[in-house]
Amino acid sequence: MTSGFRAIPPVNRILEEDAIVQLIEAHSRDAVLDLIRQNLEEIRAAVSEGADPPDLPSLVFEIEHQASKRWRAWPERVINATGVILHTNLGRAPLSDDSIQAMHRAASGYSDLEMDLETGKRGSRQSHMSQLMSQVTGAEAAMVVNNNASAIMLALATFAVGKEVVVSRGEAVEIGGGFRIPDVLRQSGATLVEVGTTNRTYARDFDAAITENTGAILSVHASNFKVIGFTNAPTLEELVEVGHRRGVPVLHDLGSGCLLDTVPYGLAPEPMPQQSVSAGVELGFFSGDKLLGGPQAGIIIGKKEAVARVSSHPLARAVRIDKMSMAALAATVLHYIRDEATSKIPIWRMISATEEELRRKSESWASFAQNGVSVASRSAIGGGSLPGETLPTWVTRIPSLQPGEAEKMAQRLRDNNPPIVARIEDDAVILDPRTVLPGDESDLREALNNIAQPNAAS
């Protein structure tokens, strides 16, 4: 055992290696030393269990590998060929060129984020955005926070702390990532009052549940699941009628902020902020990075007085949106104002891509991969929007010649620079052109040429 320990390369010797000298130049001596020590510690532990220590070249190689992984520019650009438009693991919505420029502008210098340039006095980062959001949704006022989850927390903390919040039993749901409406209510200091049944709830159920201690009625869009069959849910208008009559504000979590009608694209209707406003809700909330197609953000729209109350709550500061997201969001909203959303916002370009252009691309890609064929398939919206809704598409399908080959091919595609994320179906790699951005196509074709061959060396 002692001999094993003696064979472990000493730190001084490792530091003399050319590759390590270069690592120190690129990063720092302390950072590299740390990494070497961590590796040596692990090796000592392994040796004490009876393993052989690595020789110097393999240890240096391993350290180089770890350094390049740990200290790479992150997050890395990835080509999304899954066909899932709002892929939460891949960062949801890619931004428009204008939004990217706006972010760059906000990040690279000073800006009038909180200054009124006419008076030279302090302004609010919310007032410009409130105007833009009100224009596209018809709301009296708006405010933007970190994400939709924080918008909900903030509104509940403002309207319902120490009070009861009435929610339909079918909507007391988990939205994803462990974000559960009942828990959020509890955390905001409110008490959940569930009404109706899982499948059927009526306006009169809400009416009957209201007491002098009711702080709000909360309506949550079931964005990641569907209840079908014998169902009923009151309309927003009916809820607002109950709320008005009983003096209780109606809060509406729309989930995705879909400003465009999804029906012309062959999709189910998605609640629109404009409809929420015209139904007369006190406040509505939605995400910036779902069907709005912008950066991560939580948008709160509604009655002027209600938005003012939410803005002045102490929690508002804790969930404040940063200037880069604000800049990107403003640019995204301008696309809607200019009526150019479907041509400028990437996710809307993806949703509105025609089968003809998708087929052409999938055929062209198929010609770069051995055994590749173009077949009809479906793309998903994803990101907790429009559950189960898909769009007809054409994909490049690369079948396995031996069982399990597709996994290996998908792995090689992920190892590519830039990494390509594909789908696997029936032991075949599936590449959907719908979610591949125009600027990514040549990289993808090259990768297919090099690695998407069923018998390429891995």
Ligand SMILES: *Cc1c(COP(=O)(O)O)cnc(C)c1O
């Ligand atoms: C996605 C979603 C949320 C959470 O939104 P984030 O912006 O991700 O915080 C909340 N409610 C509903 C209904 C959702 O679909």
